Amino acid sequence: MEQTTTTFTDTKINFCPGPATLPRIAVLEAARGIVNYEDTGLSVLEISHRSKEFEAIFEEARALVKEILGLGEEYAVLFLTGGASMQFCMVPYNLLPDNGTAAYLDTGVWSVKAIKEAEVFGKTKVIATSKKFDYTFIPKEYLLYSSYAYLHITTNNTVCGTQIHKMPTTSIPIVADMSSDIFSQQRDYSQFDLIYAGAQKNLGPAGTTLVIVKKDILGRVERKIPSMLNYQTHIKKPIFNTPPVFAIYTCLLTLRWIKSRGIKQIEADNRKKSTMLYEEIDRNPLFKGIARPEDRSMMNATFTTINKAHEPLFLKFVEAAGCVGLKGYRTFGGFRASMYNAMPVEGVATLVDLMQEFERTHG
Ligand SMILES: Cc1ncc(COP(=O)(O)O)c(C=O)c1O
Numbered sequence: 001m002e003q004t005t006t007t008f009t010d011t012k013i014n015f016c017p018g019p020a021t022l023p024r025i026a027v028l029e030a031a032r033g034i035v036n037y038e039d040t041g042l043s044v045l046e047i048s049h050r051s052k053e054f055e056a057i058f059e060e061a062r063a064l065v066k067e068i069l070g071l072g073e074e075y076a077v078l079f080l081t082g083g084a085s086m087q088f089c090m091v092p093y094n095l096l097p098d099n100g101t102a103a104y105l106d107t108g109v110w111s112v113k114a115i116k117e118a119e120v121f122g123k124t125k126v127i128a129t130s131k132k133f134d135y136t137f138i139p140k141e142y143l144l145y146s147s148y149a150y151l152h153i154t155t156n157n158t159v160c161g162t163q164i165h166k167m168p169t170t171s172i173p174i175v176a177d178m179s180s181d182i183f184s185q186q187r188d189y190s191q192f193d194l195i196y197a198g199a200q201k202n203l204g205p206a207g208t209t210l211v212i213v214k215k216d217i218l219g220r221v222e223r224k225i226p227s228m229l230n231y232q233t234h235i236k237k238p239i240f241n242t243p244p245v246f247a248i249y250t251c252l253l254t255l256r257w258i259k260s261r262g263i264k265q266i267e268a269d270n271r272k273k274s275t276m277l278y279e280e281i282d283r284n285p286l287f288k289g290i291a292r293p294e295d296r297s298m299m300n301a302t303f304t305t306i307n308k309a310h311e312p313l314f315l316k317f318v319e320a321a322g323c324v325g326l327k328g329y330r331t332f333g334g335f336r337a338s339m340y341n342a343m344p345v346e347g348v349a350t351l352v353d354l355m356q357e358f359e360r361t362h363g
Contacts, residue, residue, distance in 0.1 A: 013347045016325030017158050017300060017338040018180065018201040021347075026204075026253035033249060044249050049242050057249050058239065064255040065210065068263060069189040076235045078211040079248050084179045084198035085113065087209060091152065091175050091194065092118035094231050097221050100149040103127045103172070105142070107164075108135040108157040109329070110177060115152075121223075122149070134332075135160040137292040144170050150193070150217075156181035158201075159329040161302030161336060162295040167191060173217050181299050182210070183258050184341055185267040193217045199247060201299075202340045204254050207247030258341065266341050273339045273348040274298040280352045286310060286359050290334055304334030310362060311335075318354050326351075 014021045033044040040053060047053050062077040080086065091114070096102045100122045104115045106129035118124045125148065128139035135157065144151060150173040156163045158180040168174065173193035182197040189195065193214045200206040213231055227233045227240070234240055258266065278296060281289045281303045290302035305311045311334070318326055328334040339348055 011322050013323045013343075013350055014325055015323060015337045015339070015343070015347075015351070017329075017336060018198070018340075019206050020201050020325075020338055020340050021342045022204065022250070023254055023257040023342045026250060026257055026342075029253045030246075030250045034246075045246055047245060049239055049245055054245055055239075057245075057252050058243070061248055061252040061255055062238070064252070064259055065212065068183065068255065068259055069212070071189055071212065074214055074216065076213050076215055076231075078213070078231070078234045078238065079208045079243055079251070080211055080234065081208060081244060083206075084110075084177060084196055084209055087177070087196040087211065088114040088117040089120070090211075090229050090231065091150075091196070092121040093223075093225055093229055094218060094221065095173070095175070095194070096122040096149050098122055098223065101125050101147065103144060103148040103151045105129075105139065105151070105153045105168075106131060107138055107154050107160075107162060109159045109331075110157065110179070111152070111154045114154070114177065118152070127151075135162065136290060136295075138162050138164050138295045140166075144168070144172060146171060148172050150175050153177070154179075156184075156297050156299050158300050158338075159332055159336075161291045161297045161300045163297035163299065165295065173214075180338075180340075181297070183263065183266065184270050184299060186263050199251055201338070202254075202342075204251035205247050207244040208251060210251070254342075269345060270298045270339065270341065273343065273345055274301060276345075276352055277301050277337060277339070277348050280355050284355050284359050286363055287355065290332075299338060299340055301337045301339065302328060302332070302334060303337075304328075310358075313362065314358055317358055318351065321350070321354055323351055323354065 037044040065077045096118060102118055103125050104111060106126045115124050127142035130137050130139050151170060152175045154177040175194040176192045178195050179198045180201045183202050195212040197210045199208045218232055281287050286305055287303050288306055305314055326335045326337055328336045337351060
Protein backbone atom coordinates (compact mmCIF):
# COMPACT_ATOMS: atom_id res chain seq x y z
CA MET A 1 0.00 0.00 0.00
CA GLU A 2 1.40 3.38 -0.97
CA GLN A 3 2.12 5.64 2.00
CA THR A 4 1.51 9.30 1.45
CA THR A 5 1.58 12.41 3.60
CA THR A 6 -1.28 13.99 1.72
CA THR A 7 -4.35 14.33 3.89
CA PHE A 8 -6.42 16.95 2.14
CA THR A 9 -9.98 16.04 1.49
CA ASP A 10 -11.21 17.37 -1.83
CA THR A 11 -11.71 20.90 -0.59
CA LYS A 12 -10.67 21.66 2.99
CA ILE A 13 -7.52 22.06 5.05
CA ASN A 14 -8.42 21.07 8.59
CA PHE A 15 -6.65 22.96 11.40
CA CYS A 16 -9.06 21.66 14.07
CA PRO A 17 -7.54 20.97 17.51
CA GLY A 18 -9.27 17.60 17.74
CA PRO A 19 -10.86 15.54 16.39
CA ALA A 20 -8.33 16.47 13.76
CA THR A 21 -6.76 15.70 10.42
CA LEU A 22 -5.81 12.06 10.05
CA PRO A 23 -3.49 10.56 7.45
CA ARG A 24 -5.50 10.34 4.25
CA ILE A 25 -4.35 6.79 3.72
CA ALA A 26 -5.73 5.77 7.12
CA VAL A 27 -9.08 7.43 6.39
CA LEU A 28 -9.37 5.68 3.02
CA GLU A 29 -8.42 2.32 4.50
CA ALA A 30 -10.87 2.81 7.38
CA ALA A 31 -13.60 3.63 4.85
CA ARG A 32 -12.81 0.42 2.97
CA GLY A 33 -12.97 -1.48 6.27
CA ILE A 34 -16.41 -0.07 6.98
CA VAL A 35 -17.70 -1.54 3.75
CA ASN A 36 -15.89 -4.90 3.78
CA TYR A 37 -13.16 -5.52 6.32
CA GLU A 38 -10.31 -7.40 4.64
CA ASP A 39 -12.69 -9.42 2.48
CA THR A 40 -14.43 -10.98 5.44
CA GLY A 41 -17.78 -9.95 4.03
CA LEU A 42 -18.33 -7.95 7.24
CA SER A 43 -17.95 -4.32 8.11
CA VAL A 44 -15.36 -3.52 10.77
CA LEU A 45 -18.33 -1.89 12.52
CA GLU A 46 -19.94 -5.31 12.79
CA ILE A 47 -17.13 -7.61 13.87
CA SER A 48 -17.14 -9.01 17.37
CA HIS A 49 -14.63 -7.67 19.84
CA ARG A 50 -13.96 -11.35 20.65
CA SER A 51 -13.29 -12.28 17.01
CA LYS A 52 -9.87 -13.33 15.78
CA GLU A 53 -9.99 -10.34 13.41
CA PHE A 54 -10.31 -7.84 16.23
CA GLU A 55 -7.79 -9.64 18.40
CA ALA A 56 -5.27 -9.25 15.56
CA ILE A 57 -6.08 -5.52 15.22
CA PHE A 58 -5.77 -5.00 18.96
CA GLU A 59 -2.51 -6.88 19.39
CA GLU A 60 -0.86 -5.22 16.39
CA ALA A 61 -1.87 -1.77 17.65
CA ARG A 62 -0.53 -2.46 21.14
CA ALA A 63 2.73 -3.85 19.77
CA LEU A 64 3.19 -0.89 17.39
CA VAL A 65 2.79 1.62 20.23
CA LYS A 66 5.66 -0.01 22.11
CA GLU A 67 7.78 -0.46 19.01
CA ILE A 68 7.38 3.17 17.87
CA LEU A 69 8.02 4.61 21.33
CA GLY A 70 10.84 2.18 22.13
CA LEU A 71 9.22 0.77 25.26
CA GLY A 72 9.84 -2.61 26.84
CA GLU A 73 7.94 -5.34 28.64
CA GLU A 74 7.70 -3.31 31.84
CA TYR A 75 4.99 -1.20 30.20
CA ALA A 76 1.39 -2.14 29.50
CA VAL A 77 -0.47 -0.55 26.59
CA LEU A 78 -4.19 -0.03 27.07
CA PHE A 79 -6.91 1.38 24.85
CA LEU A 80 -9.51 2.74 27.27
CA THR A 81 -12.64 4.86 26.98
CA GLY A 82 -13.86 8.02 28.69
CA GLY A 83 -11.39 10.34 26.96
CA ALA A 84 -8.30 11.89 28.46
CA SER A 85 -10.70 13.44 30.98
CA MET A 86 -11.32 10.01 32.47
CA GLN A 87 -7.56 9.75 33.06
CA PHE A 88 -7.71 12.94 35.15
CA CYS A 89 -9.58 10.74 37.64
CA MET A 90 -8.10 7.28 36.96
CA VAL A 91 -4.55 8.50 37.58
CA PRO A 92 -5.14 9.67 41.17
CA TYR A 93 -7.63 6.84 41.85
CA ASN A 94 -4.83 4.35 41.11
CA LEU A 95 -1.72 6.25 42.18
CA LEU A 96 -2.52 8.76 44.91
CA PRO A 97 -2.85 7.31 48.44
CA ASP A 98 -5.51 8.86 50.73
CA ASN A 99 -2.86 10.54 52.85
CA GLY A 100 -0.48 11.22 49.97
CA THR A 101 0.31 14.31 47.94
CA ALA A 102 0.68 14.49 44.17
CA ALA A 103 2.62 17.29 42.45
CA TYR A 104 0.99 19.04 39.49
CA LEU A 105 2.58 21.50 37.10
CA ASP A 106 -0.22 23.91 36.19
CA THR A 107 0.21 24.91 32.56
CA GLY A 108 -3.36 25.55 31.47
CA VAL A 109 -6.97 24.48 31.16
CA TRP A 110 -6.24 20.74 31.01
CA SER A 111 -3.89 20.72 34.00
CA VAL A 112 -6.53 22.59 36.02
CA LYS A 113 -9.09 19.91 35.22
CA ALA A 114 -6.61 17.17 36.15
CA ILE A 115 -5.86 18.88 39.50
CA LYS A 116 -9.57 19.20 40.31
CA GLU A 117 -10.11 15.46 39.91
CA ALA A 118 -7.00 14.53 41.92
CA GLU A 119 -8.30 16.56 44.85
CA VAL A 120 -11.14 14.06 45.19
CA PHE A 121 -8.63 11.38 46.17
CA GLY A 122 -5.84 13.06 48.11
CA LYS A 123 -3.81 16.22 48.41
CA THR A 124 -2.34 18.04 45.46
CA LYS A 125 0.57 20.45 45.39
CA VAL A 126 0.66 22.85 42.48
CA ILE A 127 4.44 23.16 42.21
CA ALA A 128 4.28 26.06 39.74
CA THR A 129 1.73 27.87 37.59
CA SER A 130 1.65 30.49 34.85
CA LYS A 131 -2.04 31.23 35.47
CA LYS A 132 -1.46 34.92 36.20
CA PHE A 133 0.08 35.26 32.75
CA ASP A 134 -2.79 33.50 30.96
CA TYR A 135 -0.65 30.40 30.68
CA THR A 136 1.47 31.94 27.94
CA PHE A 137 4.62 30.15 29.13
CA ILE A 138 5.76 27.01 30.92
CA PRO A 139 6.99 27.65 34.49
CA LYS A 140 10.46 26.18 34.88
CA GLU A 141 11.39 26.82 38.49
CA TYR A 142 9.92 24.48 41.06
CA LEU A 143 10.82 22.21 43.93
CA LEU A 144 10.07 18.51 43.93
CA TYR A 145 10.08 16.37 47.08
CA SER A 146 10.65 12.65 46.94
CA SER A 147 7.55 12.18 49.12
CA TYR A 148 5.22 13.16 46.27
CA ALA A 149 3.28 10.18 44.94
CA TYR A 150 3.88 11.36 41.38
CA LEU A 151 4.45 14.44 39.25
CA HIS A 152 1.76 15.22 36.67
CA ILE A 153 2.60 17.28 33.59
CA THR A 154 0.77 18.22 30.40
CA THR A 155 3.45 18.00 27.72
CA ASN A 156 1.53 20.09 25.20
CA ASN A 157 -1.09 22.67 26.10
CA THR A 158 -3.57 22.49 23.29
CA VAL A 159 -5.46 25.62 24.29
CA CYS A 160 -2.72 28.18 24.88
CA GLY A 161 -0.20 26.69 22.45
CA THR A 162 2.71 25.98 24.78
CA GLN A 163 4.80 22.85 25.01
CA ILE A 164 7.33 21.50 27.47
CA HIS A 165 10.62 21.32 25.57
CA LYS A 166 12.76 20.12 28.47
CA MET A 167 11.28 17.38 30.60
CA PRO A 168 11.75 17.45 34.38
CA THR A 169 14.24 14.97 35.77
CA THR A 170 13.15 13.38 39.01
CA SER A 171 13.01 10.04 40.77
CA ILE A 172 9.28 10.55 41.44
CA PRO A 173 7.03 8.73 38.94
CA ILE A 174 6.16 11.08 36.07
CA VAL A 175 2.63 11.02 34.67
CA ALA A 176 2.21 12.83 31.37
CA ASP A 177 -0.90 13.96 29.57
CA MET A 178 0.37 13.72 25.97
CA SER A 179 -3.03 14.05 24.36
CA SER A 180 -1.86 16.61 21.86
CA ASP A 181 1.75 15.71 21.15
CA ILE A 182 2.20 11.95 21.43
CA PHE A 183 4.10 10.45 18.47
CA SER A 184 5.02 13.95 17.26
CA GLN A 185 8.70 13.92 18.17
CA GLN A 186 11.54 11.74 19.33
CA ARG A 187 11.65 11.55 23.10
CA ASP A 188 12.94 9.20 25.71
CA TYR A 189 9.48 7.84 26.41
CA SER A 190 10.88 5.52 29.07
CA GLN A 191 11.36 8.52 31.38
CA PHE A 192 7.58 8.46 31.93
CA ASP A 193 5.80 6.06 34.26
CA LEU A 194 2.36 6.70 32.87
CA ILE A 195 1.40 8.40 29.60
CA TYR A 196 -2.15 9.04 28.47
CA ALA A 197 -3.53 10.55 25.32
CA GLY A 198 -7.02 10.96 23.92
CA ALA A 199 -6.72 9.46 20.43
CA GLN A 200 -8.41 12.28 18.55
CA LYS A 201 -5.36 14.40 17.69
CA ASN A 202 -2.30 12.43 16.69
CA LEU A 203 -3.62 8.90 16.77
CA GLY A 204 -7.13 8.33 15.48
CA PRO A 205 -10.76 9.30 15.86
CA ALA A 206 -12.42 10.18 19.16
CA GLY A 207 -13.60 7.22 21.20
CA THR A 208 -10.50 5.69 22.69
CA THR A 209 -7.68 6.85 24.94
CA LEU A 210 -4.22 5.41 24.84
CA VAL A 211 -2.73 4.65 28.25
CA ILE A 212 0.82 3.41 28.65
CA VAL A 213 1.68 2.44 32.18
CA LYS A 214 4.74 1.03 33.89
CA LYS A 215 3.29 -1.95 35.68
CA ASP A 216 5.39 -1.64 38.82
CA ILE A 217 3.89 1.72 39.84
CA LEU A 218 0.50 0.10 40.37
CA GLY A 219 -0.93 -1.63 43.45
CA ARG A 220 0.51 0.89 45.91
CA VAL A 221 -2.76 2.44 47.06
CA GLU A 222 -4.95 0.79 49.68
CA ARG A 223 -8.37 1.89 48.49
CA LYS A 224 -10.81 -0.27 46.58
CA ILE A 225 -11.04 0.74 42.94
CA PRO A 226 -14.04 -0.17 40.75
CA SER A 227 -12.98 -2.70 38.10
CA MET A 228 -13.43 -0.45 35.07
CA LEU A 229 -11.36 2.31 36.68
CA ASN A 230 -8.58 0.03 37.84
CA TYR A 231 -5.61 -0.15 35.45
CA GLN A 232 -4.79 -3.62 36.76
CA THR A 233 -8.13 -4.96 35.50
CA HIS A 234 -7.26 -3.90 31.96
CA ILE A 235 -3.71 -5.21 32.24
CA LYS A 236 -4.91 -8.63 33.41
CA LYS A 237 -7.69 -8.75 30.84
CA PRO A 238 -6.91 -6.32 28.00
CA ILE A 239 -10.32 -6.73 26.36
CA PHE A 240 -12.22 -6.54 29.66
CA ASN A 241 -15.40 -5.12 28.14
CA THR A 242 -16.49 -4.10 24.64
CA PRO A 243 -13.88 -1.66 23.38
CA PRO A 244 -14.49 0.88 20.60
CA VAL A 245 -13.53 -1.48 17.80
CA PHE A 246 -13.65 1.01 14.95
CA ALA A 247 -11.71 3.71 16.82
CA ILE A 248 -8.97 1.23 17.70
CA TYR A 249 -8.88 -0.04 14.11
CA THR A 250 -8.35 3.51 12.83
CA CYS A 251 -5.62 4.03 15.45
CA LEU A 252 -3.92 0.92 14.08
CA LEU A 253 -4.03 2.34 10.54
CA THR A 254 -2.52 5.60 11.81
CA LEU A 255 0.15 3.72 13.78
CA ARG A 256 1.14 1.86 10.60
CA TRP A 257 1.48 5.22 8.87
CA ILE A 258 3.56 6.60 11.75
CA LYS A 259 5.81 3.54 11.62
CA SER A 260 6.27 3.81 7.86
CA ARG A 261 7.29 7.47 8.08
CA GLY A 262 9.29 7.09 11.28
CA ILE A 263 9.10 9.49 14.24
CA LYS A 264 12.36 11.14 13.12
CA GLN A 265 10.81 12.22 9.80
CA ILE A 266 7.53 13.14 11.48
CA GLU A 267 9.41 15.38 13.90
CA ALA A 268 11.37 16.99 11.04
CA ASP A 269 8.09 17.76 9.24
CA ASN A 270 6.52 19.10 12.44
CA ARG A 271 9.50 21.41 12.99
CA LYS A 272 9.33 22.61 9.40
CA LYS A 273 5.60 23.38 9.62
CA SER A 274 5.75 25.17 12.96
CA THR A 275 8.89 27.15 12.05
CA MET A 276 7.26 28.29 8.81
CA LEU A 277 4.13 29.49 10.59
CA TYR A 278 5.85 31.16 13.56
CA GLU A 279 8.23 32.98 11.20
CA GLU A 280 5.25 34.41 9.39
CA ILE A 281 3.46 35.35 12.63
CA ASP A 282 6.61 37.23 13.74
CA ARG A 283 7.23 38.84 10.35
CA ASN A 284 3.71 39.87 9.39
CA PRO A 285 2.86 43.29 10.90
CA LEU A 286 -0.83 42.38 11.14
CA PHE A 287 -0.38 39.43 13.53
CA LYS A 288 1.23 38.57 16.83
CA GLY A 289 1.90 35.31 18.64
CA ILE A 290 0.27 34.52 22.00
CA ALA A 291 2.69 32.06 23.62
CA ARG A 292 6.22 33.07 24.61
CA PRO A 293 8.63 32.11 21.82
CA GLU A 294 10.75 29.73 23.93
CA ASP A 295 7.72 27.64 24.90
CA ARG A 296 5.80 27.67 21.64
CA SER A 297 4.10 24.44 20.69
CA MET A 298 4.97 22.55 17.52
CA MET A 299 1.41 21.24 17.48
CA ASN A 300 -0.86 24.23 18.21
CA ALA A 301 0.22 27.73 17.21
CA THR A 302 -1.82 30.45 18.93
CA PHE A 303 -1.87 33.96 17.48
CA THR A 304 -4.08 36.94 17.00
CA THR A 305 -4.46 40.08 14.91
CA ILE A 306 -2.95 43.29 16.23
CA ASN A 307 -6.04 45.20 15.14
CA LYS A 308 -9.02 43.48 16.88
CA ALA A 309 -11.29 44.44 13.98
CA HIS A 310 -9.22 42.22 11.67
CA GLU A 311 -9.98 39.07 13.64
CA PRO A 312 -13.41 38.19 12.18
CA LEU A 313 -12.28 39.38 8.74
CA PHE A 314 -9.26 37.07 8.72
CA LEU A 315 -11.32 34.13 9.91
CA LYS A 316 -13.86 34.69 7.13
CA PHE A 317 -11.06 35.12 4.60
CA VAL A 318 -9.29 31.84 5.46
CA GLU A 319 -12.54 29.93 5.69
CA ALA A 320 -13.51 31.09 2.21
CA ALA A 321 -10.17 29.69 1.06
CA GLY A 322 -10.98 26.30 2.62
CA CYS A 323 -9.03 26.50 5.90
CA VAL A 324 -11.23 25.35 8.79
CA GLY A 325 -10.83 25.00 12.55
CA LEU A 326 -8.65 28.08 13.10
CA LYS A 327 -10.79 29.86 15.67
CA GLY A 328 -9.08 29.97 19.07
CA TYR A 329 -10.42 28.17 22.17
CA ARG A 330 -13.70 29.67 23.41
CA THR A 331 -12.19 31.30 26.52
CA PHE A 332 -8.89 32.22 24.89
CA GLY A 333 -9.84 33.90 21.62
CA GLY A 334 -7.62 34.67 18.63
CA PHE A 335 -6.57 31.86 16.33
CA ARG A 336 -5.13 28.45 16.83
CA ALA A 337 -3.58 26.48 14.02
CA SER A 338 -3.34 22.84 15.00
CA MET A 339 -0.64 21.11 12.97
CA TYR A 340 -0.63 17.53 14.14
CA ASN A 341 1.40 14.83 12.44
CA ALA A 342 -1.02 14.31 9.58
CA MET A 343 -1.20 17.99 8.58
CA PRO A 344 0.84 18.20 5.38
CA VAL A 345 3.56 20.84 5.03
CA GLU A 346 1.57 22.25 2.10
CA GLY A 347 -1.40 22.87 4.41
CA VAL A 348 0.65 25.20 6.59
CA ALA A 349 2.25 26.78 3.51
CA THR A 350 -1.26 27.63 2.28
CA LEU A 351 -2.09 29.31 5.58
CA VAL A 352 1.13 31.34 5.40
CA ASP A 353 0.25 32.43 1.83
CA LEU A 354 -3.19 33.52 3.06
CA MET A 355 -1.65 35.57 5.88
CA GLN A 356 0.54 37.31 3.32
CA GLU A 357 -2.40 37.97 1.03
CA PHE A 358 -4.36 39.36 3.98
CA GLU A 359 -1.45 41.69 4.69
CA ARG A 360 -1.50 42.95 1.09
CA THR A 361 -5.24 43.62 1.22
CA HIS A 362 -5.60 44.91 4.78
CA GLY A 363 -2.13 46.17 5.73
C1 LIG B 1 -3.97 18.18 26.56
C2 LIG B 1 -5.38 17.69 26.68
N1 LIG B 1 -5.73 16.93 27.72
C3 LIG B 1 -6.98 16.47 27.87
C4 LIG B 1 -7.96 16.76 26.96
C5 LIG B 1 -9.35 16.22 27.18
O1 LIG B 1 -9.56 15.17 26.29
P1 LIG B 1 -10.95 14.40 26.15
O2 LIG B 1 -11.87 15.33 25.46
O3 LIG B 1 -10.57 13.19 25.34
O4 LIG B 1 -11.41 14.05 27.50
C6 LIG B 1 -7.65 17.53 25.84
C7 LIG B 1 -8.69 17.84 24.84
O5 LIG B 1 -8.49 18.55 23.90
C8 LIG B 1 -6.33 18.00 25.70
O6 LIG B 1 -5.99 18.76 24.65
